[in-house]
Amino acid sequence: MEIFHISAECYPVAKVGGLADVVGALPKYQSNWGHELRVVMPCYQTKFRSENDLECVHWGTVKLGGFNFPFSVLKETTDKLGFELYLIEIPELFDRKEVYGYEDDIERFMSFQIAVLDWVIGRATMPDVINCHDHHTGLIPFMMQHCYKYHQLSNTPSMITIHNGLYQGQFSFDKLNYFPEFDLTHVRLLEWDSQINSLAVAVKCASAVTTVSPSYLDEINYSANGLESLFNLVRYKSRGILNGIDTQVWDPAQDKMLEKNYSIQNLEKGKQQNKEVLCTLFNLDPTKPLFSFIGRLLDEKGGDLLPQASALAMSENYKEINILILGSGSRQIENQLNSLLSDYKGNYNTFIGYNEELAHLIYAGADFLMMPSRVEPCGLNQMYSLRYGTIPIVRRTGGLKDTVVDFGDDGNGICHDQSSVGDICYSIQRAVSLYDNKEHLNKIRKIGMSTDHSWEKASQEYIEMYNLILNKI
Ligand SMILES: Nc1ncnc2c1ncn2[C@@H]1O[C@H](COP(=O)(O)OP(=O)(O)O[C@H]2O[C@H](CO)[C@@H](O)[C@H](O)[C@H]2O)[C@@H](O)[C@H]1O
Numbered sequence: 001m002e003i004f005h006i007s008a009e010c011y012p013v014a015k016v017g018g019l020a021d022v023v024g025a026l027p028k029y030q031s032n033w034g035h036e037l038r039v040v041m042p043c044y045q046t047k048f049r050s051e052n053d054l055e056c057v058h059w060g061t062v063k064l065g066g067f068n069f070p071f072s073v074l075k076e077t078t079d080k081l082g083f084e085l086y087l088i089e090i091p092e093l094f095d096r097k098e099v100y101g102y103e104d105d106i107e108r109f110m111s112f113q114i115a116v117l118d119w120v121i122g123r124a125t126m127p128d129v130i131n132c133h134d135h136h137t138g139l140i141p142f143m144m145q146h147c148y149k150y151h152q153l154s155n156t157p158s159m160i161t162i163h164n165g166l167y168q169g170q171f172s173f174d175k176l177n178y179f180p181e182f183d184l185t186h187v188r189l190l191e192w193d194s195q196i197n198s199l200a201v202a203v204k205c206a207s208a209v210t211t212v213s214p215s216y217l218d219e220i221n222y223s224a225n226g227l228e229s230l231f232n233l234v235r236y237k238s239r240g241i242l243n244g245i246d247t248q249v250w251d252p253a254q255d256k257m258l259e260k261n262y263s264i265q266n267l268e269k270g271k272q273q274n275k276e277v278l279c280t281l282f283n284l285d286p287t288k289p290l291f292s293f294i295g296r297l298l299d300e301k302g303g304d305l306l307p308q309a310s311a312l313a314m315s316e317n318y319k320e321i322n323i324l325i326l327g328s329g330s331r332q333i334e335n336q337l338n339s340l341l342s343d344y345k346g347n348y349n350t351f352i353g354y355n356e357e358l359a360h361l362i363y364a365g366a367d368f369l370m371m372p373s374r375v376e377p378c379g380l381n382q383m384y385s386l387r388y389g390t391i392p393i394v395r396r397t398g399g400l401k402d403t404v405v406d407f408g409d410d411g412n413g414i415c416h417d418q419s420s421v422g423d424i425c426y427s428i429q430r431a432v433s434l435y436d437n438k439e440h441l442n443k444i445r446k447i448g449m450s451t452d453h454s455w456e457k458a459s460q461e462y463i464e465m466y467n468l469i470l471n472k473i
Helices: 018-032 047-051 105-122 140-146 148-153 173-178 184-190 198-205 214-219 228-233 264-281 303-316 331-338 356-365 381-387 398-403 421-436 438-450 455-469
Strands: 002-006 036-042 054-064 067-076 084-089 129-133 158-162 195-197 208-211 238-240 290-297 322-329 348-352 368-371 391-395 414-416
Touching: 002 018, 002 105, 018 036, 018 129, 018 455, 036 105, 054 105, 067 105, 084 105, 105 140, 105 148, 105 173, 129 140, 129 455, 140 148, 140 158, 140 184, 140 198, 158 198, 158 455, 173 184, 173 195, 184 198, 195 198, 198 228, 208 214, 208 455, 214 238, 214 398, 264 290, 264 356, 264 438, 290 303, 290 331, 290 356, 303 322, 303 331, 303 421, 322 331, 322 356, 331 348, 356 381, 368 381, 368 421, 381 391, 381 398, 381 438, 391 398, 391 421, 391 438, 414 421, 421 438
Parallel strands: 002 036, 002 129, 036 084, 129 158, 158 208, 208 238, 290 322, 290 368, 322 348, 368 391, 391 414
Antiparallel strands: 054 067, 067 084
């Protein structure tokens, strides 16, 4: 089967968050099953772009309303990522450092989607399946079916995978002329709440909808930033498939970003050595339990609760715990977190920004990883921390509910029900007691380390879904 994944991010090419991890790993595992995998994404101004050999396989011009943007399709020549990688280069719109956050993001991603389809229809054969990811690629299923110039793709099945339904890519009908010509009787497919809503369009038009965990699929039926009723309507073609992790990239025994590699056999010593390096770097006390957070500092991740929860936990356990926060996002949360630095010197620190290497070192060196998310479609951090013997402390929601079970129920982590300062602090208290009982602590660490979260099984579930929409089942 020839499968195309269309995405705004893919690790190691360009990463903002978990979307990149999934699109960098899932196709690799799918190609192990004998399928032909292509990943298509925009060509940003990244280190990957400048350090790799790319060959131009196609060029053309995207017509977007009254604008014309020349584009080329660049193929990575070695296929070293385990799949064919194609970068859509539209210099005027994507030759920039950041992936998102520009005023013309609508024009950028609309042009990207048009360029992808312009190129695909010029190839000798059509793909068997097109798997779109999140709202940046959500207009593709509509354009394949209804834009005259893509008629060769009108019978090709498409699937939308929702990594985060909070972001929907809405824009005004003033930009309707950006679409290549289509039969206007279908215009209602574009509309949700009086706007063009890219995610809603994909959900309506794709042959199948997947979410990145089964629990998240249940949740979006009653909480999906305005799309609840739509998700109810399409339940018949939806499935929740729990993300896996790339066990080659995330392997404490081989991870080059660690100070000391380790496995389940020498986990205590291995973790301690990484912890010591981390504590030296951040002026923390390696003899005390280390609690961390890695991620975007936003309300959806419970980031707004971290300053108060950290302050309370630090004062309740004066000099008995360490907290280290790695992340960026809301300026207000960043400032609040930094304002605690002087009060808890020696036991508390932050790194405001994005740092892949540091994230790996934290997964290895921390004792507990906090994820007080209000919304978590799947969450990868808890699976990385389990693999590195770090105990996740999670709020029971979405994929966190599907992957972490409280140690009180013979599970692999610590769970709480509310995204609240009280629940976080209570969990920290339980973790401190657990830390004092090394035998119990190591038992739980080992449960986490021996669980298989690889993409092996989930990549098959995606193939099953493709077969379903190809009517092969
Ligand atoms: N400051 C920083 N420095 C270094 N690394 C950082 C970092 N901030 C985040 N990361 C890394 O980014 C990734 C975050 O992945 P998540 O899945 O937890 O969340 P995200 O919300 O981005 O993804 C969305 O998509 C994924 C994939 O489907 C879902 O799991 C998730 O629930 C959904 O919200 C991890 O690899 C983490 O280590």
